[in-house]
Amino acid sequence: MTFVEARRRLEGKDRGLRDKRMPAGDAARLVQDGNHVAIGGCLYSRTPLVTLREILRLRRVDLTLSRNLMCYEGELFLVAGATRSLVTSWIGIGLPWGLSRIVREFVESGQARLEEWSHLALGLRYRAAAMGIPFLPTLSMLGSDLLGRTSARTMICPFTGETLCLVPALFPDVAVIHVHRADCFGNAQIDGYPHMDPDLAAAAATVILSAEEIVSTDEIRRTADRTVIPFFTVDAVVEAPFGAYPHECYGRYEADLEHIGGYARGVTAGGAAAVRAYLDEYVYGLDTFDAYLERFGTGRLRRQQQAAQELTR
Amino acid sequence: MAASASELLAATASRLLADHKIVFAGVGTPLLASALAKSTHAPHLTIVVEGGVVGLEVLPGRLPISTNEMRAGRRAVMLPSITQTFLYAQRGFFDYGFLGGAQIDPHGNINTSVIGPPDRPQVRLPGSGGACDIITHCREIFIVTMHERRRFIEQVDFITSPGYLGGHDARRRAGLLFGEITTVITNLALMRFDSETRRMRLDALQAGVTIDQVHEQTGFDLPIAPKVGELPAPSDEELRFLRLLDPDRLFLS
Numbered sequence: 001m002t003f004v005e006a007r008r009r010l011e012g013k014d015r016g017l018r019d020k021r022m023p024a025g026d027a028a029r030l031v032q033d034g035n036h037v038a039i040g041g042c043l044y045s046r047t048p049l050v051t052l053r054e055i056l057r058l059r060r061v062d063l064t065l066s067r068n069l070m071c072y073e074g075e076l077f078l079v080a081g082a083t084r085s086l087v088t089s090w091i092g093i094g095l096p097w098g099l100s101r102i103v104r105e106f107v108e109s110g111q112a113r114l115e116e117w118s119h120l121a122l123g124l125r126y127r128a129a130a131m132g133i134p135f136l137p138t139l140s141m142l143g144s145d146l147l148g149r150t151s152a153r154t155m156i157c158p159f160t161g162e163t164l165c166l167v168p169a170l171f172p173d174v175a176v177i178h179v180h181r182a183d184c185f186g187n188a189q190i191d192g193y194p195h196m197d198p199d200l201a202a203a204a205a206t207v208i209l210s211a212e213e214i215v216s217t218d219e220i221r222r223t224a225d226r227t228v229i230p231f232f233t234v235d236a237v238v239e240a241p242f243g244a245y246p247h248e249c250y251g252r253y254e255a256d257l258e259h260i261g262g263y264a265r266g267v268t269a270g271g272a273a274a275v276r277a278y279l280d281e282y283v284y285g286l287d288t289f290d291a292y293l294e295r296f297g298t299g300r301l302r303r304q305q306q307a308a309q310e311l312t313r
Numbered sequence: 314m315a316a317s318a319s320e321l322l323a324a325t326a327s328r329l330l331a332d333h334k335i336v337f338a339g340v341g342t343p344l345l346a347s348a349l350a351k352s353t354h355a356p357h358l359t360i361v362v363e364g365g366v367v368g369l370e371v372l373p374g375r376l377p378i379s380t381n382e383m384r385a386g387r388r389a390v391m392l393p394s395i396t397q398t399f400l401y402a403q404r405g406f407f408d409y410g411f412l413g414g415a416q417i418d419p420h421g422n423i424n425t426s427v428i429g430p431p432d433r434p435q436v437r438l439p440g441s442g443g444a445c446d447i448i449t450h451c452r453e454i455f456i457v458t459m460h461e462r463r464r465f466i467e468q469v470d471f472i473t474s475p476g477y478l479g480g481h482d483a484r485r486r487a488g489l490l491f492g493e494i495t496t497v498i499t500n501l502a503l504m505r506f507d508s509e510t511r512r513m514r515l516d517a518l519q520a521g522v523t524i525d526q527v528h529e530q531t532g533f534d535l536p537i538a539p540k541v542g543e544l545p546a547p548s549d550e551e552l553r554f555l556r557l558l559d560p561d562r563l564f565l566s
Contacts, residue, residue: 042364042381042395043364043381043382044379044382045364045381045382068395069442088440089440089441089443090439090440090442091440092439095340095341095378095379096378096563099436099437099439100439103437104436104437108433108434108435108436108437110433114437114440116426116440117441118441118443119363119395119399119441119443119445119446120400120403120443120446121445121446123396123399124396126396127396138403139403139449139450139490140399140445140446140449140450141449142449142475142488143472143475143478143483143484143488143489144441144473144475145426145431145472145473146426146441146445146473149431154488162488162490163488164488192383192386192392193364193365193381193392193394194365194393194394195364195365195381196394196395196396197394198394199394199396248382250383250386251383254383257378308383311375311383311384311386311387312383
């Protein structure tokens with residue numbers, strides 16, 4: 001999609017100041033088969049799992065997923081058959097757990113395509129889209145083999161004569177983002193790490209936002225300096241306490257590393273079958289997000305909340 | 314106290330970091346080395362990590378295992394977006410960058426993407442993350458890794474992070490105007506690059522290691538500097554500090 005088409009698509013959309021609250025299951029329906037879905041957060045930080053679960057439950061197919069660092073959601077989507085195409089700079093569960101067995105199986109056998117960019121290059125692709133322009137120049141990826149295996153190009157700078165790498169704007173069909181608080185219109189605030197999320201919101205044609213809490217617009221107005229996603233980029237607002245669990249939400253709850261570690265060990269031992277069992281247990285087998293959280297238990301959730309308070313004190 | 318291989322890496326790397334500088338560190342050995350430097354000779358060292366953290370403090374027993382989790386943000390002075398963090402690097406604010414890799418060649422080119430042909434790799438590795446950006450934009454780069462024959466090879470299968478490419482001025486000719494890969498630190502030795510050919514050269518040995526041992530574990534011809542030094546072994550104090558930081562030995566294995 002060219003930047004002109006992306007602009008026209010945005011102009012054709014209702015961007016009105018309307019109450020956009022809806023259940024995660026309804027929001028997920030904004031994702032169509034074949035869409036490019038950009039995922040907010042980074043690795044196991046602020047992953048929008050509440051919405052991603054619902055997209056999986058809808059059995060969408062032929063999706064392309066992009067994310068700066070991809071965690072186990074990439075494995076879930078691969079094994080569920082929802083995607084065969086990943087765009088990222090890094091994929092794994094986390095350093096202590098080694099290589100992703102699922103990514104290895106899918107990529108090494110040619111069942112999935114992994115398009116690799118450098119971290120900054122991917123960030124600048126979203127940034128260029130967020131700026132409404134076709135590309136941005138950088139020195140990143142010059143001299144690397146990433147350059148020739150992506151749609152990046154080089155040019156001679158017309159001002160200095162130096163070689164530059166140009167990364168094309170990436171306009172996702174849908175961005176799925178989890179934040180700390182938002183009002184019913186989608187004005188959203190993030191505590192702690194913003195990752196690439198403000199750029200994702202402006203780059204995508206459709207934005208599904210989930211929030212730990214829905215607050216009044218007055219509350220947003222009182223701390224407007226903290227608002228990093230404006231309502232006019234947002235299409236759906238999902239109220240979802242613990243919406244990133246078992247991943248972390250800065251200051252709210254720590255990542256459940258025991259759970260993630262258990263998952264990783266299961267996959268190392270059992271491969272795709274272990275991921276299928278995980279999908280059955282935590283995605284397909286639990287109809288509501290409340291039921292999903294009950295599966296972890298309030299004691300565990302409370303413990304992770306306390307850990308987060310200690311870590312950000 | 315006897316140092317494990319990874320303790321040796323962290324202690325050796327920490328000595329390269331001067332006070333009042335800014336280091337772009339990753340989790341694991343780079344973060345341990347940076348925290349150790351701060352506790353010893355470089356109290357004003359600022360640690361930056363790619364998840365978007367400026368000025369983090371590492372707490373004993375609470376070592377982050379990812380660059381973008383809450384532990385990494387502990388007492389930070391700023392939490393910029395990831396893109397902004399790397400743009401500060403591109404602008405030239407960061408003095409040091411640390412990298413490791415699955416494969417390294419004599420010119421300091423690093424592979425963290427794929428082993429074998431890229432279209433149908435024998436092993437799909439996690440990928441660049443910020444490694445390609447760090448080696449491009451930081452002012453001085455340190456490569457820190459275990460010294461193994463399968464890792465130190467004549468030609469990497471894929472250049473994720475460009476070192477001196479084919480040597481001489483190839484890096485400059487590719488458009489990489491900044492960043493100098495100065496030092497390779499391993500559990501066996503310290504290597505630097507010939508100022509003209511930009512090829513790796515053995516400069517110093519870890520305590521008790523012989524030149525033959527280094528050659529045995531290097532898969533390419535490694536010339537020797539006219540005078541090969543011996544690196545000081547980590548002190549008990551340094552080892553105690555590292556073990557205090559990482560009591561569960563997540564990274565000090």
